[in-house]
Amino acid sequence: MQTLNYRFPATRAVPGAIHIGVVASGDLEILVQPPGDGDATDSAAVRVRTSVNGFDTVWHDVLERFFTRIALAGTWELNDFGATPGVVTLRLRQAAEAAGANGPTS
Amino acid sequence: MLTRRSFIELDALGRATALLDPGSVRVLAGPFDRLESPWLAPQGITPQADDGTVIARGTADGRPVVIAAIEQGFQGGGTGEVSGAKISQALLLAAAESRAGAPTAAVILFETGGVRLQEANLGLNAVAEICSAILDLRPLAPVIGIVAGTVGSFGGMSIAAGLCTRLIVTPQARIGLNGPAVIEQEGGVGEFDSSDHALIWAVDGGEQRCATALADDLIPDDADLLRTALIDAVHGGVTEAGQHRSQRLDVLASRLATLDPSDPPSPDDLRRLWGPHYTPVPEPPTAGATKVDHPKTRGRSWLRALGGDATLEQVIPSVLVATTKTARYLAVVPDPDNRFYRAREGQVGLTESLAVAQAVHDLIEADKDEDVKRAIIAVVDLPSQAYGRIEEMGGLHQAMAATVDAYHRARNAGHPIVAFVVGTALSGGFLTHGLQANQILALDDPHVEIHAMHEAAAARITLRTVDELNELAKTILPMSYRVEDWAKLGFCDGLLSVENADSPTQADVDKVFTAIVDATERARRGPLDLSNRLGSEAAVATRRASRAVRELLARQWNPE
Numbered sequence: 001m002q003t004l005n006y007r008f009p010a011t012r013a014v015p016g017a018i019h020i021g022v023v024a025s026g027d028l029e030i031l032v033q034p035p036g037d038g039d040a041t042d043s044a045a046v047r048v049r050t051s052v053n054g055f056d057t058v059w060h061d062v063l064e065r066f067f068t069r070i071a072l073a074g075t076w077e078l079n080d081f082g083a084t085p086g087v088v089t090l091r092l093r094q095a096a097e098a099a100g101a102n103g104p105t106s
Numbered sequence: 107m108l109t110r111r112s113f114i115e116l117d118a119l120g121r122a123t124a125l126l127d128p129g130s131v132r133v134l135a136g137p138f139d140r141l142e143s144p145w146l147a148p149q150g151i152t153p154q155a156d157d158g159t160v161i162a163r164g165t166a167d168g169r170p171v172v173i174a175a176i177e178q179g180f181q182g183g184g185t186g187e188v189s190g191a192k193i194s195q196a197l198l199l200a201a202a203e204s205r206a207g208a209p210t211a212a213v214i215l216f217e218t219g220g221v222r223l224q225e226a227n228l229g230l231n232a233v234a235e236i237c238s239a240i241l242d243l244r245p246l247a248p249v250i251g252i253v254a255g256t257v258g259s260f261g262g263m264s265i266a267a268g269l270c271t272r273l274i275v276t277p278q279a280r281i282g283l284n285g286p287a288v289i290e291q292e293g294g295v296g297e298f299d300s301s302d303h304a305l306i307w308a309v310d311g312g313e314q315r316c317a318t319a320l321a322d323d324l325i326p327d328d329a330d331l332l333r334t335a336l337i338d339a340v341h342g343g344v345t346e347a348g349q350h351r352s353q354r355l356d357v358l359a360s361r362l363a364t365l366d367p368s369d370p371p372s373p374d375d376l377r378r379l380w381g382p383h384y385t386p387v388p389e390p391p392t393a394g395a396t397k398v399d400h401p402k403t404r405g406r407s408w409l410r411a412l413g414g415d416a417t418l419e420q421v422i423p424s425v426l427v428a429t430t431k432t433a434r435y436l437a438v439v440p441d442p443d444n445r446f447y448r449a450r451e452g453q454v455g456l457t458e459s460l461a462v463a464q465a466v467h468d469l470i471e472a473d474k475d476e477d478v479k480r481a482i483i484a485v486v487d488l489p490s491q492a493y494g495r496i497e498e499m500g501g502l503h504q505a506m507a508a509t510v511d512a513y514h515r516a517r518n519a520g521h522p523i524v525a526f527v528v529g530t531a532l533s534g535g536f537l538t539h540g541l542q543a544n545q546i547l548a549l550d551d552p553h554v555e556i557h558a559m560h561e562a563a564a565a566r567i568t569l570r571t572v573d574e575l576n577e578l579a580k581t582i583l584p585m586s587y588r589v590e591d592w593a594k595l596g597f598c599d600g601l602l603s604v605e606n607a608d609s610p611t612q613a614d615v616d617k618v619f620t621a622i623v624d625a626t627e628r629a630r631r632g633p634l635d636l637s638n639r640l641g642s643e644a645a646v647a648t649r650r651a652s653r654a655v656r657e658l659l660a661r662q663w664n665p666e
Contacts (some may be wrong), residue, residue, distance in 0.1 A: 001147060001150040001151060001152055008548065019136070019138070019155070021135045022117055022118075022154070022158075022177055022179045022180055023152055023153070023154040023158070023179070023180050024177075024179025024180055025179070026406050027179065029137070029155060031155055033135055033138070049147070049152050049153075050152065051150075051151065056433060058590045077155075079152050079153065079154060079155065080152060083153050
């Protein structure tokens, strides 16, 4: 298991806590919470725990692409069990949809 | 067909939501409470924030219900310390609520491969606590099990399924003690071909379990129909004492008498032989008990030594008892001529489960008018449960449920139960014969091994080498095979060193006898349930997560 931490610029905070997905084979769960007291409101802090080591760059690119389009500030936790980039993006979009913020479609 | 809402395709929260009245669902100890397993990340395994078990309170047709839904996608639904504690605590809180005048039914959605081997001994104990909690609640409010699939219910949790007031299944469901792959691994492909799906469902499948009365309702994979069946079961209320499947030793005995392992019935034959009702079947004439030349094993040696002047009686050749004025000693021992050939080395199989249950039951009956109930000492030296196709076809999980039920009944009737581990105490065997005790003692000896699965098998299943497993066990306490590590988990009430563990000396016997008497006294003074396993000094240090789960669920039980 590898733990990766990222920070991306963001413009508005998620309105409330959101939970999506399951730590199942080829899948992941996402927990999102609004920025707490003292947290930056202009960025998304992302922690990824993944069962597959060595994909730092791929994670960075997938997340950057997402946060460029949907700049939701807050604390993001991704618990991953070998999801492909496609599944990761799908789950991120589901979280954004639950936050009422599915920005421009690609 | 197109309007049917599949239940199986839902995740655990979706399943719980589909069963409860719309808008009534309240999740307790959810993902944002972050009660994840403390044991997985150190092993390089990604944890899940709610440890893969959803606890939800709500109503079903207006009646209060608590659901424990196991998420099959996470670690195959395996029972770990946290997920197990969530289920047992939900059951205990439902029992407290019911006692306080608001009967609260519990629903368990069983989708599990059994004990999570990465948390081995803590998972095994969690299953024992769940079984005990089901039995605590069952007289007060119905406990309804649902096995929908696709994982099904396997391992010790199937014993829990066997204790439920009512068991609802789909045709996709499977229920068994040992899964097909484990049986093939232990007994060879001739014993069980785990690639033969038709065979698997013929033995373990929901239709077969219903047709042989090992489950109650066969419902298609349809969320609305399952909800209707659940509401029906909730309205059905509790079952009369003595009438639960796990209490009907008469039915179990008559059914097992019809099973001939040398000429086993096909699964279809079994339906005709046993029928869809859990009532006694005609028994064929049986040959009288034969004199058995028992191999000398630790279990037998200690049973003989502790029994003193009492004669060793055989309930069946593989289950021996010695009864004194103050206690009944019980052991499962090897019987090289056992007609169930998968249980010849001292494994707990179908007939062993029944015999132990019967011996415990008989003592409860014999002492029912006594103020001071005799102690029951489970001398434990068993390699495991019996891994076999015939065992699964006959419902080993249900036979074991009868034993667990009997031990629980004895404990609650005031019989102190002391487990004394002198050799190996593995897996479902130990769940059946030992883990329902008030007090657990073990010999401090390198050949004493307490675990969820033997080393080689655990390594194969978790895709590790035995060396890797041993390396991990040095830091992950519940995975260790060393008894001194097991003793730190919180449920050891005494680790006893002796001069000769194989053939005890008189001094050894005296020492152990004193320890058993002390344990018996502690049991008489202590709680009737298993709560001392959480309150011990070792538990405070090691079972922090279990304790946190208990506290949080109790706090969140009622809305703020």
